[in-house]
Amino acid sequence: MTRIDGRTAVVTGSGNGIGRAIALALAGAGANVTVSDVLPDDGERTVREITEAGGSALFVPADVSDADQARNLIAATVERFGGVHILANNAGIGGGQQRLHEIEPDDFDRVIDVNLRGTFLCSKFAIPHFLAQRDGRIINTASTYGLIGAPKAAAYCASKAGIINLTRQMAVDYGPDGIRVNAICPGYIDTGLGRRGPRLSAEEFTAATAIREKAAGMQPLGRQGQPAEVGEVALFLASDASSFMTGSIVTVDGGCVTTFNYGEASN
Numbered sequence: 001m002t003r004i005d006g007r008t009a010v011v012t013g014s015g016n017g018i019g020r021a022i023a024l025a026l027a028g029a030g031a032n033v034t035v036s037d038v039l040p041d042d043g044e045r046t047v048r049e050i051t052e053a054g055g056s057a058l059f060v061p062a063d064v065s066d067a068d069q070a071r072n073l074i075a076a077t078v079e080r081f082g083g084v085h086i087l088a089n090n091a092g093i094g095g096g097q098q099r100l101h102e103i104e105p106d107d108f109d110r111v112i113d114v115n116l117r118g119t120f121l122c123s124k125f126a127i128p129h130f131l132a133q134r135d136g137r138i139i140n141t142a143s144t145y146g147l148i149g150a151p152k153a154a155a156y157c158a159s160k161a162g163i164i165n166l167t168r169q170m171a172v173d174y175g176p177d178g179i180r181v182n183a184i185c186p187g188y189i190d191t192g193l194g195r196r197g198p199r200l201s202a203e204e205f206t207a208a209t210a211i212r213e214k215a216a217g218m219q220p221l222g223r224q225g226q227p228a229e230v231g232e233v234a235l236f237l238a239s240d241a242s243s244f245m246t247g248s249i250v251t252v253d254g255g256c257v258t259t260f261n262y263g264e265a266s267n
């Protein structure tokens, strides 16, 4: 069984969905976990789940797109746990379902700010600690939508493709320092974002859900994934079991990017 006892991890966007599952997986394997989210009630709930299971966790609120909040997230973690070894850049938002010419510039910027800039900022403030100890693991949550051109998801696809090549770039810069940087590309996962997408009306929600379910059903494994199935892969990438992996882009998608069957879903 994979263990990461004595390590400290920061997981952004861990009040819900995939981030929550990553936090639970890392804590279950022995790490101290800083749970972070813009939704304090949801983040505190994840902390309770961890502590009630005998783990060690702290909640720090942070909007990852804000430099001061990202800096404070890492600083508060180091203050509480005495260091930081693992960073899971997971916080992310969708972007509605529009073609590019229909997207408001501010909406485009917001998706890039949370998904890509947030990954940059949290990494920026964690890496000095990793450099000092010549050890660190970064796991970025990208998406299969960063690997393909998916319908009506311009900002999201661009942000996730950015995360993918940022992952490769960081692996090059920091490999010599003992810092490993990998990305996970989830396919259709059964979460809030996976089910509804952001800011969808009731009709759009119903339509998007139907499209997603149909699309998931056409993938080789024939279903949506569960968040815990992503959490387990994040634990692998955070642990010594993946000690020769860096710059890797790992799909966790039931085989969906290998097929031709993409629907109009916002994931």
Ligand SMILES: NC(=O)c1ccc[n+]([C@@H]2O[C@H](COP(=O)([O-])OP(=O)(O)OC[C@H]3O[C@@H](n4cnc5c(N)ncnc54)[C@H](O)[C@@H]3O)[C@@H](O)[C@H]2O)c1
Binding pocket: 012, 013, 014, 015, 016, 017, 018, 019, 036, 037, 038, 039, 042, 062, 063, 064, 065, 090, 091, 092, 093, 094, 114, 141, 142, 143, 144, 185, 186, 187, 188, 189, 190, 191, 192, 193, 194, 195, 267
């Ligand atoms: N669910 C899927 O099918 C799917 C597929 C591919 C990739 N992803 C990616 O997985 C990650 C998690 O998605 P999810 O499906 O669990 O979504 P979710 O909406 O269930 O959870 C995302 C969490 O991130 C938080 N968050 C949003 N904006 C934030 C910000 N600015 N700062 C900090 N926290 C913020 C939310 O409050 C929420 O708790 C995202 O990066 C998403 O793009 C999801």
